[in-house]
Amino acid sequence: MARVLMGILLLANVITAIGVVHARHQHRQLFAQLTRLEGARDELNIDFGRLQLEQATWSESNRIDQVARQRLGMKFPDTADIVVIRP
Structure with a gap:
């Protein structure tokens, strides 16, 4: 009876040790993944x-005005060219 009990306790101890090793390994893998993801987040x-x-x-208005004048040849209309249409 004592041998059976010792065998069961030994087996339970080995299974627990394997579980601890597995949990620590998984923790290390997840921590490494977390570190990589935090680095990617920072980038x-x-x-x-x-x-x-x-x-x-x-989007600065000066920049838009500059591009409109230089690249598109746009300019503000002269006063004489403005036509007001009233209903």
């Missing part, structure tokens, strides 16, 4: 900040 945040800055630069 995306940096890119997002750069894109916001670029968008702000491109």
Whole structure:
């Protein structure tokens, strides 16, 4: 009877040890994945900040006016060219 009990306790101890090893291995894998994902998140945040800055630069009214004048040849109409239509 004592041998059976010792065998059962030994088997339970081995199974528990294997479970602990498996849990620690899984924890290490998940932690490594978390670290990679946090790095990717940080890179995306940096890119997002750069894109916001670029968008702000491109959408400035002075920049739009400059492009309209230089590339498209646009200009404000002279007063004589403005026609007001009333209903």
